[in-house]
Amino acid sequence: MFIKLSKQSSLANLAVNGVTCRGKVLTLDSMNPNVRRVEYAVRGPIVQRAVQIEKELREGVKKPFTEVIKANIGDAHAMGQKPITFFRQVLALCSYPDLLEDNKFPEDAKKRARRILDACGGHSIGAYSASQGIECIRQDVARYIEKRDGGIPSNPDNIYLSTGASDAIVTMLKLLVCGEGRDRTGVMISIPQYPLYSAALADLGAVQINYYLDEDKCWGLDVTELRRALNAAKQHCKPRVLCIINPGNPTGQVQSRECIEDVIRFAKEENLFLMADEVYQDNVYAKGCKFHSFKKVLFEMGPEYSSSLEMASFHSTSKCYMGECGFRGGYMEVLNMDPEVKAQLTKLVSVRLCPPVSGQAMLDLVVNPPLPDEPSYERTAVLAALAEKSHLTEEMFNTVPGITCNPVQGAMYTFPRITLPQKAIAKAQEEGQAPDMLYCMKLLEEEGICLVPGSGFGQKEGTFHFRMTILPPTEKLKVVLQKIRDFHLRFTQEFS
Amino acid sequence: MFIKLSKQSSLANLAVNGVTCRGKVLTLDSMNPNVRRVEYAVRGPIVQRAVQIEKELREGVKKPFTEVIKANIGDAHAMGQKPITFFRQVLALCSYPDLLEDNKFPEDAKKRARRILDACGGHSIGAYSASQGIECIRQDVARYIEKRDGGIPSNPDNIYLSTGASDAIVTMLKLLVCGEGRDRTGVMISIPQYPLYSAALADLGAVQINYYLDEDKCWGLDVTELRRALNAAKQHCKPRVLCIINPGNPTGQVQSRECIEDVIRFAKEENLFLMADEVYQDNVYAKGCKFHSFKKVLFEMGPEYSSSLEMASFHSTSKCYMGECGFRGGYMEVLNMDPEVKAQLTKLVSVRLCPPVSGQAMLDLVVNPPLPDEPSYERTAVLAALAEKSHLTEEMFNTVPGITCNPVQGAMYTFPRITLPQKAIAKAQEEGQAPDMLYCMKLLEEEGICLVPGSGFGQKEGTFHFRMTILPPTEKLKVVLQKIRDFHLRFTQEFS
Ligand SMILES: Cc1ncc(COP(=O)(O)O)c(C=O)c1O
Ligand SMILES: Cc1ncc(COP(=O)(O)O)c(C=O)c1O
Numbered sequence: 005m006f007i008k009l010s011k012q013s014s015l016a017n018l019a020v021n022g023v024t025c026r027g028k029v030l031t032l033d034s035m036n037p038n039v040r041r042v043e044y045a046v047r048g049p050i051v052q053r054a055v056q057i058e059k060e061l062r063e064g065v066k067k068p069f070t071e072v073i074k075a076n077i078g079d080a081h082a083m084g085q086k087p088i089t090f091f092r093q094v095l096a097l098c099s100y101p102d103l104l105e106d107n108k109f110p111e112d113a114k115k116r117a118r119r120i121l122d123a124c125g126g127h128s129i130g131a132y133s134a135s136q137g138i139e140c141i142r143q144d145v146a147r148y149i150e151k152r153d154g155g156i157p158s159n160p161d162n163i164y165l166s167t168g169a170s171d172a173i174v175t176m177l178k179l180l181v182c183g184e185g186r187d188r189t190g191v192m193i194s195i196p197q198y199p200l201y202s203a204a205l206a207d208l209g210a211v212q213i214n215y216y217l218d219e220d221k222c223w224g225l226d227v228t229e230l231r232r233a234l235n236a237a238k239q240h241c242k243p244r245v246l247c248i249i250n251p252g253n254p255t256g257q258v259q260s261r262e263c264i265e266d267v268i269r270f271a272k273e274e275n276l277f278l279m280a281d282e283v284y285q286d287n288v289y290a291k292g293c294k295f296h297s298f299k300k301v302l303f304e305m306g307p308e309y310s311s312s313l314e315m316a317s318f319h320s321t322s323k324c325y326m327g328e329c330g331f332r333g334g335y336m337e338v339l340n341m342d343p344e345v346k347a348q349l350t351k352l353v354s355v356r357l358c359p360p361v362s363g364q365a366m367l368d369l370v371v372n373p374p375l376p377d378e379p380s381y382e383r384t385a386v387l388a389a390l391a392e393k394s395h396l397t398e399e400m401f402n403t404v405p406g407i408t409c410n411p412v413q414g415a416m417y418t419f420p421r422i423t424l425p426q427k428a429i430a431k432a433q434e435e436g437q438a439p440d441m442l443y444c445m446k447l448l449e450e451e452g453i454c455l456v457p458g459s460g461f462g463q464k465e466g467t468f469h470f471r472m473t474i475l476p477p478t479e480k481l482k483v484v485l486q487k488i489r490d491f492h493l494r495f496t497q498e499f500s
Numbered sequence: 501m502f503i504k505l506s507k508q509s510s511l512a513n514l515a516v517n518g519v520t521c522r523g524k525v526l527t528l529d530s531m532n533p534n535v536r537r538v539e540y541a542v543r544g545p546i547v548q549r550a551v552q553i554e555k556e557l558r559e560g561v562k563k564p565f566t567e568v569i570k571a572n573i574g575d576a577h578a579m580g581q582k583p584i585t586f587f588r589q590v591l592a593l594c595s596y597p598d599l600l601e602d603n604k605f606p607e608d609a610k611k612r613a614r615r616i617l618d619a620c621g622g623h624s625i626g627a628y629s630a631s632q633g634i635e636c637i638r639q640d641v642a643r644y645i646e647k648r649d650g651g652i653p654s655n656p657d658n659i660y661l662s663t664g665a666s667d668a669i670v671t672m673l674k675l676l677v678c679g680e681g682r683d684r685t686g687v688m689i690s691i692p693q694y695p696l697y698s699a700a701l702a703d704l705g706a707v708q709i710n711y712y713l714d715e716d717k718c719w720g721l722d723v724t725e726l727r728r729a730l731n732a733a734k735q736h737c738k739p740r741v742l743c744i745i746n747p748g749n750p751t752g753q754v755q756s757r758e759c760i761e762d763v764i765r766f767a768k769e770e771n772l773f774l775m776a777d778e779v780y781q782d783n784v785y786a787k788g789c790k791f792h793s794f795k796k797v798l799f800e801m802g803p804e805y806s807s808s809l810e811m812a813s814f815h816s817t818s819k820c821y822m823g824e825c826g827f828r829g830g831y832m833e834v835l836n837m838d839p840e841v842k843a844q845l846t847k848l849v850s851v852r853l854c855p856p857v858s859g860q861a862m863l864d865l866v867v868n869p870p871l872p873d874e875p876s877y878e879r880t881a882v883l884a885a886l887a888e889k890s891h892l893t894e895e896m897f898n899t900v901p902g903i904t905c906n907p908v909q910g911a912m913y914t915f916p917r918i919t920l921p922q923k924a925i926a927k928a929q930e931e932g933q934a935p936d937m938l939y940c941m942k943l944l945e946e947e948g949i950c951l952v953p954g955s956g957f958g959q960k961e962g963t964f965h966f967r968m969t970i971l972p973p974t975e976k977l978k979v980v981l982q983k984i985r986d987f988h989l990r991f992t993q994e995f996s
Contacts, residue, residue, distance in 0.1 A: 028810060028836075028837075028838045028841075029740055029741075029771055029772065029773040029810050030675065030676060030740075030773055030810055030837065030838060030841050031838050031840070031841060032838070032840045032841060032844070034678060034740075035675055035676070035678060035841055035844060036674060036675055036676065036677050036678050037678055039674060039675055039844060039848050040844060042847060042848060042851060043847075044847060044850050044851045046850075047631055047850035047853075048847075048850075055630075077628065079621060079627050079628045080626075080627075081620075081621060081622040081624035081626040081627040082621030082622045082624075082627040082628065083622065084622050085622070086624075087624060087626050089596075089598075092595050092596040092597075093596055095592075095595035095596065096591075096592040096593075096595040096596035096599060097592075099588050099591035099592040099595055099858075100585075100588040100589055100591065100592035102585075103592060106604075108602075124577075124826070125575060125577060125578030126577040126578045126579065126580050126581070128577035128578075128582075128583060128826070129826045129827070130576075130577040130583050130822075130823065130824040130825060130826045130827060131575050131576075131577040131578040131825055131826050132573065132575045132578065132818075132825040132826060133826065134551075135543055167663055167828070167852070167856065168852070168853065170851070170852045170853055171852065174851075174852070178532060178535060178703075179526065179531055179532055179535055180526060180531070180532065181532050182530060182531060182532050182533055200851060203851040204851070207674075207848075207851075244525055244526075244530075245525075275525055276525065277525040277526055314524060314525050314526055322628075326626075327626065328626040329626060329627060329628040329853070330620070330624070330625045330626045330627050330628060330629065330854070330856065330857030330858070331625070331626060331856060331857070331858065332663070332853075332854075332855070332856040332857075340524075341524075341526065342524045342526060342527050342528070344527070344528045345524075345526050345527060345528060345531055348528070348531060348535060348536060351538060351539075351540060351544075352535050352538060352703075354540050354542075354543035354544075355538060355540045355666070355670075355696060355699040355700070355703075356663075356664070356666045356667065356670070357543075357664065357666055357825070357828075358826070358828075359828070360663065360826065360827060360828040360856040360858065360859055361826030361827070361828075362595075362826070362827065362856065362858045362859075363856055363858075
């Protein structure tokens, strides 16, 4: 018997003894090549191995540890953070409105639930909403933005609710991508980056333009570097979009006002659409750092900018003090968008009908929580605790020879640089693996700690990092830091 | 002052008195052309006008009616249907677990909520879940499928939870589309179709291959027509996918077992990936009709088929007896998928992190509701009432001269054919409008009833239809039918 590839068909179709035996319709070779190119490290092979190890532990397999600590993702509740009572009361009331008769629920929670239900079809969160999101929730979002930005007006018509910020970011990128060959849309993203961006760009077949954050300057952003990246890219694509994450993921920097002004000037000069990912807007810890929204700075730069720069900014229920990731709530605000394009955007989002209504309800509470003088006001210590943990992490890592760590000014992650012995680098290369992947895999196997290698986010050639969330409870975080320290010393010794 | 188009730039960049004043980055001309081509009639201009009219009514504008009846979409709760108590109790318990201490909730609801919470990170539905969906819910889905299909095994690893069926359908199509020019993937869809399909194909730049359902045979599907469409398409693309909606939207037909067998044989012969949209699997009303899942029929056709035909089937929390659209729960089951492709699919869904966890919880309840001998069992009259309304609708429409209506065998819609006077057709053409759009717009303005014109779903050239959901409560449905009858007669007269 001989097997040969039949000529007129793909690799998947084999001719066996002359009889064509058809292979699969859908194979690696015949699937969407853009999807194949997508990478998403935050939930990549290392996380899959972590899940496997957890299974093995449950099945009684002996390991040098008793639990896997998943510090790979910014998922506050998974790390034990408790939800805000009021938020969940309102969600329960919306889910099961019979509870509106129950005396146990505070009046303000009931009032809020009634307002949301009144805005739902048939007074049920089980009805589809308008595709752009429930109108009164978009109004609340607009008021939130106005308050945040010191009164700069926000128009609810410019607000699009979404299935988490991820959804809105992907939708906005999709709208922006066009052209072929040298005319293909180029999108500037920071390196290191949150891999949603590179994944979405691969999926859309857009050109990814890397600009590098400066590790030596606290992961700062410099317009000279933006310009370098842009000019290089102009040789092979049409740069049209600039994406900024502030506060930064994975790098934790918080941009200064001056830096934001520079970025806005650059975007205007170069005729770029600005995408401002501000999902960590409440997560600022470092002394002297403050969150400035791109919109506020834009408006304060005067009408020359505020009336022309096209931008979208993104927010989410997943981060900040509430960490309600599972609800998949989020929004974007678009500014200076061509009305015809806005109509196209509205059409595009209508294809998937609507974002989850419970996520919309959660967003409503997040943008409009009870005030200090209202009965359900709840002082949450989450942000203060995160600030403490950010300092703890930086200090601890910087005591370890071979680890250097910038301050975690904001967001929820540390992205320390690790020095790896030459032998480890050589071994990884032999195995066709990124050296920091080898490091993280070994850490997972030996200590049960799941991190994401820096290679998953992009980093300067020849440098190595990992990303760790600072979300574990303080006592657990201390243990994690100690374990990583021990591991790092052991690893360095093993490969010297 | 003169304005002229500058040479080197797009229409959007105008040169005013020699000074280039840059236009927008993002315009109709410079946006993603695939997105521009997307159409989505179910939420199109007619629905936007309906929302406007509602606003006008609230503002006191006088109209010949007092409310807009939105019969354009299959949204049960918006039409006044009440949710299943047990489902909402469990959702409330999951949202606010303090209620687990409350005696008012039945034990089985508490048990179910505890099981779901135990499967969530940190016991909170506010944590991200696995991207493929929570494992124990995927197990429940697999058991549901096994039970539905008389014991044919279902593997939880083949189940992907999703943000409504829409999300899973788009994801699956995305995976399947590749090639350029004559090698571009062709996807066969029924005409009339649910416009999610044409929209997703336009977005992906895939080739839409239309096969026509036979209105004279109760919107039946004939393999001869499939073959005709396929052969014609082979001239200009690579047909790789066959999409079937059963029970049908907008056409309401329920496929016979024989027809399904024919389709499966055809798909196998022609090496097509089969996508079976079965979101209306519980919605079967006509005597002699029964829902047969494609999977069950596939397996009953023997291993020659069941071990090779690649397919995905889709289900949703939005339809059937529960109509929980707002939760955006859904799943797909993939069969015979290449394991490497499955890994790619898992990677792809991980980019958006996870489907909404409350939607996943809702899905868990839908696939595993309380049984008749359990305390929270609730007999719902929804399906019986829908059956009654399906008959009522068919009968009523068929009494109107110029309207002919197939039986609504299943799903939630009627798609009657309307005869339009030549003058009306001419007027619409003058205005560059589809004649049935003119008809539906006029109906909306005069009677406050919002339907979707047949042109939004596709129809045989020269025929006209509208789609109406049969979901309104019986008394209201009668009013709607009467109003449409009156309008139709008036319209016919007006244009004769
Ligand atoms: C910078 C950034 N943007 C967007 C997201 C997406 O968040 P979600 O889709 O949960 O709202 C994340 C999540 O980690 C993020 O870190
Ligand atoms: C045939 C069909 N498929 C899929 C869907 C999508 O439903 P959902 O995304 O709400 O699950 C619908 C909704 O009307 C439909 O009619």
